[in-house]
Amino acid sequence: DIQMTQSPSTLSASLGDRVTITCRASQSISSWLAWYQQKPGKAPNLLIYKASSLKSGVPSRFSGSGSGTEFTLTISSLQPDDFATYYCQQYNSYPWTFGQGTKVEIK
């Protein structure tokens, strides 16, 4: 199985901060990576697919980049609605696997 490792596990940030979350794959996954946001008690919500394609309706402050084994999710200016847990997910090969999550907290 491809292991997905996110860093950091927890991130404390203030409103307006630029935030970057890293996701590393244990082997190359090309650009077959998605990012999700999950709030407590809710289902995950797709933000980005194919590493950098923004889902329609997702604010443009979210962006994704990377290919191969290293990927980043960037929030350009943190808003109150962005405090949540973020997961990356590879779909290069079965079984599809998720990172362990990054919790973005209020500083």
Added chain:
Amino acid sequence: QVQLQESGPGLVKPSETLSLTCTVSGGSISNYYWSWIRQPPGKGLEWLGHIYNSGITNYNPSLKSRVTMSVDTSKNQFSLKVTSVSAADTAVYYCARTNRDGYWGWFDPWGQGTLVTVSS
């Protein structure tokens, strides 16, 4: 827009079979893969497998011998069965549509999730 809703028992006894159904509304179940994903309390996400409307399946090997998925296109529903459950199967179970842009593999939309507790 497409909406998904999970249904099934919230409590299952150890060694018995967990059975859940996902009903798709606002769109057809055809021409997509449909996935099951679970999340133990306080933990991360695990993809269990998916099924195409034709019945083609791919299962996660971690549960492959215990998982069966099926689809009922007449009802716009797909289902999950996990046999011989234990406390380790306690989780929120989500159904989701699998999409592609090149490769199949990203999930959107998701159902709201249903908590299944394995306990006697």
